[in-house]
Amino acid sequence: AQSVTQLDSQVPVFEEAPVELRCNYSSSVSVYLFWYVQYPNQGLQLLLKYLSGSTLVKGINGFEAEFNKSQTSFHLRKPSVHISDTAEYFCAVYSGGYQKVTFGTGTKLQVIP
Amino acid sequence: GAGVSQSPSNKVTEKGKDVELRCDPISGHTALYWYRQRLGQGLEFLIYFQGNSAPDKSGLPSDRFSAERTGESVSTLTIQRTQQEDSAVYLCASSSHNEQFFGPGTRLTVL
Numbered sequence: 001a002q003s004v005t006q007l008d009s010q011v012p013v014f015e016e017a018p019v020e021l022r023c024n025y026s027s028s029v030s031v032y033l034f035w036y037v038q039y040p041n042q043g044l045q046l047l048l049k050y051l052s053g054s055t056l057v058k059g060i061n062g063f064e065a066e067f068n069k070s071q072t073s074f075h076l077r078k079p080s081v082h083i084s085d086t087a088e089y090f091c092a093v094y095s096g097g098y099q100k101v102t103f104g105t106g107t108k109l110q111v112i113p
Numbered sequence: 114g115a116g117v118s119q120s121p122s123n124k125v126t127e128k129g130k131d132v133e134l135r136c137d138p139i140s141g142h143t144a145l146y147w148y149r150q151r152l153g154q155g156l157e158f159l160i161y162f163q164g165n166s167a168p169d170k171s172g173l174p175s176d177r178f179s180a181e182r183t184g185e186s187v188s189t190l191t192i193q194r195t196q197q198e199d200s201a202v203y204l205c206a207s208s209s210h211n212e213q214f215f216g217p218g219t220r221l222t223v224l
Contacts, residue, residue, distance in 0.1 A: 032211045034212065034213075036213075036215075043204070043215050043217050043218060044156075044206075044215040045215070049211075051211070090155065090156060092213070100144075100163070101206075101208070101211070102158070103148075103155070103156045105155040105156075106154075106155035106156065
């Protein structure tokens with residue numbers, strides 16, 4: 001089976017401070033990893049994805065994530081957050097073995113002015 | 114179409130009535146997923162279709178919920194004898210290999 005754990009359900013952070021949203025996955029086969037963002041009252045959109053190659057992946061709006069195979073993690077980071085980053089962030093894993101995407105429970109990022 | 118579409122966008126129904134929600138995936142996408150998102154909560158997986166394989170129904174919360182998909186086209190999610198706890202946004206997503214593309218959702222309100 002495959003699973004995704006987002007350890008923090010809510011993360012408050014002051015504007016212009018750095019942030020890290022944690023994601024750990026479990027899968028017995030090689031994986032693709034994703035972060036999706038859901039802004040208030042909007043649908044989900046892809047933020048970034050890791051398929052292969054460089055383990056540091058850059059996405060939209062200044063976010064980046066690093067794939068760490070030994071720690072089975074794919075943490076999302078941004079060096080300086082803005083008010084507009086307030087949203088819910090979902091980590092997801094896909095493996096060819098299961099041919100199915102599994103989502104984490106989400107992390108609500110609250111940027112404080 | 115350009116993206117995943119869902120209809121209706123909003124549905125208000127009375128407790129005990131049946132509802133049918135529709136999802137039109139991106140053309141050529143073999144996989145289709147249904148999720149439920151209750152107010153302020155995360156995504157709850159409901160059901161997954163992959164090509165002509167038997168669907169993965171492991172997320173359906175009760176036998177009141179069912180879904181169908183004809184080939185690699187439209188899917189319908191049916192909720193029978195709706196209850197107030199069924200109130201949520203129902204999201205559909207399609208994918209060709211791994212990345213999912215989400216529809217705007219159907220907001221279901223059961224009075």
